[in-house]
Amino acid sequence: MQSGRTTVSKFLIEQLHGTDDQADLAALLVDVTAAVKAISAMTSKGALGGFLGALDTQNVQGEVQKKLDVLSNDAMIQACEWGGLVAGMASEEMDDPYTLPKEFERGPYLLIFDPLDGSSNTDVNVSVGTIFSVLRHTKIGDPTVADYLRPGVEQVAAGYAIYGPSTMLVLTVGKGTHGFTLDREIGNFVLTHPDLKIPADTSEFAINTSNERFWEPPVQRYVAEAKAGKTGPRERDFNTRWIASMVADVHRILMRGGIFMYPKDTKDPSKPGRLRLMYEANPIGMIVEQAGGAASTGRGRILEVQPTSLHQRVPVMLGSKNEIARLERYHAEYDRGEDKAFDSPLFKERSLYRDEARS
Ligand SMILES: O=P(O)(O)OC[C@H]1O[C@](O)(COP(=O)(O)O)[C@@H](O)[C@@H]1O
Numbered sequence: 001m002q003s004g005r006t007t008v009s010k011f012l013i014e015q016l017h018g019t020d021d022q023a024d025l026a027a028l029l030v031d032v033t034a035a036v037k038a039i040s041a042m043t044s045k046g047a048l049g050g051f052l053g054a055l056d057t058q059n060v061q062g063e064v065q066k067k068l069d070v071l072s073n074d075a076m077i078q079a080c081e082w083g084g085l086v087a088g089m090a091s092e093e094m095d096d097p098y099t100l101p102k103e104f105e106r107g108p109y110l111l112i113f114d115p116l117d118g119s120s121n122t123d124v125n126v127s128v129g130t131i132f133s134v135l136r137h138t139k140i141g142d143p144t145v146a147d148y149l150r151p152g153v154e155q156v157a158a159g160y161a162i163y164g165p166s167t168m169l170v171l172t173v174g175k176g177t178h179g180f181t182l183d184r185e186i187g188n189f190v191l192t193h194p195d196l197k198i199p200a201d202t203s204e205f206a207i208n209t210s211n212e213r214f215w216e217p218p219v220q221r222y223v224a225e226a227k228a229g230k231t232g233p234r235e236r237d238f239n240t241r242w243i244a245s246m247v248a249d250v251h252r253i254l255m256r257g258g259i260f261m262y263p264k265d266t267k268d269p270s271k272p273g274r275l276r277l278m279y280e281a282n283p284i285g286m287i288v289e290q291a292g293g294a295a296s297t298g299r300g301r302i303l304e305v306q307p308t309s310l311h312q313r314v315p316v317m318l319g320s321k322n323e324i325a326r327l328e329r330y331h332a333e334y335d336r337g338e339d340k341a342f343d344s345p346l347f348k349e350r351s352l353y354r355d356e357a358r359s
């Protein structure tokens with residue numbers, strides 16, 4: 001390996017030196033990187049390995065499972081169950097938490113993950129990812145579901161892998177957010193993006209605009225003003241991107257700023273959003289905050305949401321903190337009934353959206 005390069009294991013041991021989690025947490029995260037390398041090999045092989053396509057099974061969200069969803073889930077379990085570092089695991093692809101086989105020692109952590117994020121993109125060769133969150137588990141014996149339902153502020157580590165042109169790992173143990181690139185020649189992740197910082201301001205937003213008429217007015221207002229650009233109250237032009245892989249959209253924001261939104265909408269009022277709190281919003285929220293950004297439901301900090309179920313969904317708005325602050329202000333004005341913006345000419349044009357969303 002080229003001199004001066006730092007591998008992820010060396011980096012973690014240095015970052016965790018002298019902390020309670022010194023050895024075990026570093027070891028667990030290294031086990032996670034082993035799973036990520038296995039998933040990276042499968043995603044990069046694609047059709048050659050017969051890894052594409054869907055199964056005739058559905059996960060607890062009612063989504064048709066892709067072959068890679070299940071294979072990635074297996075890879076995470078096999079890499080992390082044997083080391084005596086976890087007491088249990090929970091995943092987007094499993095209805096209930098995974099109980100370790102009897103022969104494996106129970107460890108001090110709970111690992112919660114989305115084994116393959118953006119799986120709607122697997123068959124079209126667009127970047128996908130793996131997202132993970134680590135909580136401390138101090139109780140003796142197998143954890144109950146309630147042991148997992150802890151707010152994001154209690155995470156001791158979080159990260160994601162992105163399987164794109166290169167495979168990268170971005171993680172935090174609460175001391176900033178750092179990026180590593182998989183060097184396939186040595187089979188290891190090397191520190192390439194230390195101390196990532198998200199600019200406070202941005203002119204780039206990411207949201208699935210096909211849901212626009214279902215959004216709440218504060219989000220309609222924010223997007224309408226961004227689209228109006230120089231001709232509107234923001235007096236500058238905005239750009240938009242939507243990859244439909246949260247990891248890929250968030251990675252872009254860590255590289256150059258921006259905001260990502262998957263707000264609640266009236267498409268399915270029973271669901272307060274599409275993305276899951278425990279293994280999407282919380283880990284990404286910690287990564288973004290540790291990089292100087294903000295992560296909000298629109299009405300408060302995501303990491304302070306008290307979970308009530310393993311697969312619950314939340315509205316997600318995250319990225320450049322000044323734009324998130326603006327979005328929160330729009331929500332507060334709307335909730336106080338002070339949404340004067342909706343009397344603006346910009347909105348008179350778009351009255352269609354407003355009325356429907358209020359009804
Ligand atoms: O299909 P939509 O509405 O654009 O939603 C895309 C969003 O859904 C997700 O694919 C959900 O994640 P999963 O693929 O893990 O279910 C996110 O990665 C992405 O941001």
